[in-house]
Amino acid sequence: MNLILPKIDLPDLLQSWRKKFTVFLPQKLERFSHFMPLDDANAEILEQPHNTRIPPKALFLPMTEALVKFTRFGTYDDAELEVSPRIVFGMRPCDAQAVQLLDTVFEQEQYTDPFWVKRQEKTIRIGLGCHVPCANGFCTTVGYGPFSKDGLDILLTDLGDSFLVEVLSESGKTLFENLHEASEELKNQAKEIQHKAHDAMPIAFETENLKEKIEQNFKSDYWDEVSRSCLGCGVCTFLCPTCFCFDIVDEVQRQERVRNWDSCMFRIYSLEASGHNPRPSRIERTRQRLSHKYAYWLDQIGLIGCTGCGRCVSYCPVGLDIRAMLRQAQSLPFEVSHAE
Amino acid sequence: MPDINALKLEAKRILREGIVDVVVGFKPGDSPLHPQPAFFRNEDEVEELIHNGLCKNNLANYLTRLPKQEKVGILVRGCENRSVNSLIVESQKERDDLYLIGIPCEGIIDWRRIVEQAGEHISMVEDNESEVTVHAPTGVNSYNRFDLLHESCQRCLHRNPVSADTLIGDPVANGSLELATQKVKNFESQDIEARYAFFQKEAERCIRCYACREACPSCYCTECFVDHNTPRWTESGATPAGMQGWHIVRAFHQSGRCTSCGACERACPMDIKMTYLTEKLNHDMREKYNFECGMDAETKPPFQTVTLDDKNRFFVGGGK
Amino acid sequence: MTAKAKIALFQCRWCLFSPADQEWVDTQLPENIHLTKTPCTGKINPLYLLNAIQGGADGIMISGCLPEQCHFKTGNLAARRQLEEFNDFLHYIGYEKERVHFLWLDLQDRGIIQKELAAFEAELEAMGSTQHLATRVMRAEGGENA
Ligand code: SF4
Ligand code: SF4
Ligand code: SF4
Ligand code: SF4
Ligand code: SF4
Numbered sequence: 001m002n003l004i005l006p007k008i009d010l011p012d013l014l015q016s017w018r019k020k021f022t023v024f025l026p027q028k029l030e031r032f033s034h035f036m037p038l039d040d041a042n043a044e045i046l047e048q049p050h051n052t053r054i055p056p057k058a059l060f061l062p063m064t065e066a067l068v069k070f071t072r073f074g075t076y077d078d079a080e081l082e083v084s085p086r087i088v089f090g091m092r093p094c095d096a097q098a099v100q101l102l103d104t105v106f107e108q109e110q111y112t113d114p115f116w117v118k119r120q121e122k123t124i125r126i127g128l129g130c131h132v133p134c135a136n137g138f139c140t141t142v143g144y145g146p147f148s149k150d151g152l153d154i155l156l157t158d159l160g161d162s163f164l165v166e167v168l169s170e171s172g173k174t175l176f177e178n179l180h181e182a183s184e185e186l187k188n189q190a191k192e193i194q195h196k197a198h199d200a201m202p203i204a205f206e207t208e209n210l211k212e213k214i215e216q217n218f219k220s221d222y223w224d225e226v227s228r229s230c231l232g233c234g235v236c237t238f239l240c241p242t243c244f245c246f247d248i249v250d251e252v253q254r255q256e257r258v259r260n261w262d263s264c265m266f267r268i269y270s271l272e273a274s275g276h277n278p279r280p281s282r283i284e285r286t287r288q289r290l291s292h293k294y295a296y297w298l299d300q301i302g303l304i305g306c307t308g309c310g311r312c313v314s315y316c317p318v319g320l321d322i323r324a325m326l327r328q329a330q331s332l333p334f335e336v337s338h339a340e
Numbered sequence: 341m342p343d344i345n346a347l348k349l350e351a352k353r354i355l356r357e358g359i360v361d362v363v364v365g366f367k368p369g370d371s372p373l374h375p376q377p378a379f380f381r382n383e384d385e386v387e388e389l390i391h392n393g394l395c396k397n398n399l400a401n402y403l404t405r406l407p408k409q410e411k412v413g414i415l416v417r418g419c420e421n422r423s424v425n426s427l428i429v430e431s432q433k434e435r436d437d438l439y440l441i442g443i444p445c446e447g448i449i450d451w452r453r454i455v456e457q458a459g460e461h462i463s464m465v466e467d468n469e470s471e472v473t474v475h476a477p478t479g480v481n482s483y484n485r486f487d488l489l490h491e492s493c494q495r496c497l498h499r500n501p502v503s504a505d506t507l508i509g510d511p512v513a514n515g516s517l518e519l520a521t522q523k524v525k526n527f528e529s530q531d532i533e534a535r536y537a538f539f540q541k542e543a544e545r546c547i548r549c550y551a552c553r554e555a556c557p558s559c560y561c562t563e564c565f566v567d568h569n570t571p572r573w574t575e576s577g578a579t580p581a582g583m584q585g586w587h588i589v590r591a592f593h594q595s596g597r598c599t600s601c602g603a604c605e606r607a608c609p610m611d612i613k614m615t616y617l618t619e620k621l622n623h624d625m626r627e628k629y630n631f632e633c634g635m636d637a638e639t640k641p642p643f644q645t646v647t648l649d650d651k652n653r654f655f656v657g658g659g660k
Numbered sequence: 661m662t663a664k665a666k667i668a669l670f671q672c673r674w675c676l677f678s679p680a681d682q683e684w685v686d687t688q689l690p691e692n693i694h695l696t697k698t699p700c701t702g703k704i705n706p707l708y709l710l711n712a713i714q715g716g717a718d719g720i721m722i723s724g725c726l727p728e729q730c731h732f733k734t735g736n737l738a739a740r741r742q743l744e745e746f747n748d749f750l751h752y753i754g755y756e757k758e759r760v761h762f763l764w765l766d767l768q769d770r771g772i773i774q775k776e777l778a779a780f781e782a783e784l785e786a787m788g789s790t791q792h793l794a795t796r797v798m799r800a801e802g803g804e805n806a
Binding site: 527528532533534535536537538539540565573574575579580581584585588589591592595617620621624628642643646647648650 | 706707710711714727728734737738740741742745746748749750751752753754755756792793795796
């Protein structure tokens with residue numbers, strides 16, 4: 001279904017959704033944009049060219065959440081989670097794709113994360129395609145694109161005065177009841193915009209055989225070279241829409257067992273109780289980060305675990321660029337692995 | 341701007357003559373906005389060396405990360421030189437194992453300001469004395485250099501290296517104490533509600549990525565207090581208590597150890613301008629103890645020195 | 661303030677020279693005062709204060725020895741430098757300075773600590789409680805950082 005939504009109608013539409021939903025949309029916070037719930041004031045609909053600083057994964061996996069409440073008398077209760085129905089408006093395709101990837105982590109047959117599932121079930125995801133591709137993103141390189149539909153209930157294409165609304169799921173249908181079907185002409189216009197955006201994104205590096213190269217050069221000096229200036233902070237992982245590691249901590253004073261975001265780039269991430277650290281330096285940690293995204297994800301679900309959002313590229317405090325690192329990895333030696 | 345050829349010559353010379361094992365400097369990144377810290381181990385590698393206003397890291401940070409026994413040559417601006425001194429005072433490196441190539445500094449450009457002005461797609465940035473020329477698809481534009489600087493650099497007091505072995509370029513005019521302390525004074529002049537509201541707003545935007553810690557040359561603890569869990573010094577998560585505790589104590593650990601380089605706030609992905617905290621401590625160290633971190637390689641910071649002259653102050657702020 | 665002001669008392673174990681005073685502190689302290697004894701004021705980490713404040717203490721009293729009377733010679737001097745600065749720093753970010761009270765005792769002093777605690781309590785009760793920095797609470801889902 002392809003509908004047309006004139007931009008002037010958007011503020012009212014967003015407000016009308018608020019009767020039944022909490023509507024999250026990117027709003028300006030300091031010098032960047034951030035998903036925040038829409039309130040009474042007619043929120044400014046940002047002409048935000050690109051991604052929010054914090055990826056929308058935070059709406060499904062909060063930075064910190066309580067799992068269990070306990071008392072010092074030995075009683076404990078599972079934390080209750082109430083989620084009201086929500087709409088996330090204006091997700092970029094790379095981020096929606098990332099949430100879809102994370103589904104495979106949190107919704108496995110044997111292991112399902114009840115909090116994740118609950119938040120997912122209650123959320124309608126409205127995506128906004130990127131008609132002006134961003135400078136540091138590289139979604140097309142990793143097999144996705146500025147108008148990818150994966151993980152979205154609705155995809156919007158900016159046509160200037162209006163949006164083309166592509167309804168992709170049942171739950172998306174009800175939101176746009178009174179809109180007219182788009183004319184062929186507008187549909188074609190949208191297609192053209194989408195193609196143009198896709199073509200405007202340069203290929204940042206080749207992905208062919210990258211997995212093999214990364215895996216076969218586990219001990220290579222390459223890892224030392226690319227990690228030399230790395231500080232070992234949490235920027236590239238915390239801002240990454242597909243990074244999902246967490247740490248479970250008992251906050252004794254608050255009497256809560258909480259789950260916090262964690263990062264494989266931290267020293268204590270892999271530190272064992274004995275004092276031994278199997279990833280003793282930033283070399284091994286950088287290797288882990290890259291290998292997880294570009295090799296282990298492929299083993300597990302056959303997809304690259306990076307959607308090319310470009311956040312790690314933009315905000316690494318020392319300017320380490322995953323694109324350059326992988327381009328360099330392409331020159332590593334490798335042997336074609338024999339099919340089993 | 342330093343003469344890049346003179347820099348390269350000096351870097352090559354100290355490598356060639358075996359004065360150092362490695363030279364720490366910068367090399368170009370994929371984007372002109374993000375040069376990277378780099379480590380040069382032979383003369384050929386030095387060809388890549390660059391140094392300009394977008395080189396945003398405090399290189400002294402790497403002194404505690406390189407192998408202890410190595411002799412290190414390092415490019416230092418005013419703040420970096422002071423950080424090096426501070427590390428020497430704290431016995432993290434021997435002065436004899438260091439060779440400091442000093443660069444009088446005109447201030448570091450905030451790449452985010454460039455992006456705000458000219459968009460993301462920047463192909464080239466020309467950095468001149470007073471103007472920065474930015475090449476973007478939308479056109480070529482020049483901006484006043486001072487306006488693009490990081491706040492910490494706009495108010496910088498000591499722009500010239502204080503103890504370099506060699507200086508490349510002519511010394512520049514140092515900043516004024518008045519400008520340097522203005523931020524703290526303005527903040528102090530607000531009432532207590534406003535101050536707390538600001539602190540709260542800033543601290544609670546934190547995602548606890550610890551980039552501020554990792555970017556700071558003074559934060560070299562093997563185990564930081566936030567990573568410690570027996571006892572747990574502060575809440576571990578992104579909770580108000582945890583975030584506020586982190587901001588208070590990280591800053592406080594820099595009392596008398598901070599050189600106002602601003603590397604912490606440049607590293608922050610959430611645009612938290614946390615130097616208003618450390619600047620307060622620096623201000624107090626100056627006022628109470630006449631101490632400025634890193635001005636030489638001998639004087640210990642106030643919290644490491646105690647004297648009976650303090651006696652009279654025991655009655656200030658409480659007590660008998 | 662309806663309930664009594666909550667005071668966190670950090671006491672150097674040497675500063676109360678009179679056994680009677682120490683015994684009073686050890687056994688008679690009112691419920692609203694929480695005692696932490698340290699081997700020296702030099703052992704008091706600013707994080708102890710922060711923890712007490714975040715956990716809801718209305719005020720903090722630090723009791724130690726005067727200069728030249730420290731059991732470890734200079735522990736109190738080091739503590740004074742750090743803790744005074746910490747207090748100034750907390751004040752800077754919006755915490756009332758009067759909520760942290762230093763009590764430096766002389767070897768000759770007798771019965772001072774009871775009086776000081778009572779006076780401090782009265783002062784705190786007059787000030788009322790504060791929400792500033794008392795933050796050990798969970799944030800709501802969908803909050804700013806959610
Ligand atoms: S690795 Fe970097 S580019 Fe890829 S999804 Fe994560 S943050 Fe985005
Ligand atoms: S953001 Fe950069 S410096 Fe920080 S851990 Fe990642 S690669 Fe290293
Ligand atoms: S606290 Fe910030 S300004 Fe101070 S030395 Fe560290 S990085 Fe530089
Ligand atoms: S914040 Fe404090 S404990 Fe942590 S690394 Fe810095 S100085 Fe060390
Ligand atoms: S760099 Fe910024 S977001 Fe990260 S821990 Fe420091 S203050 Fe928090």
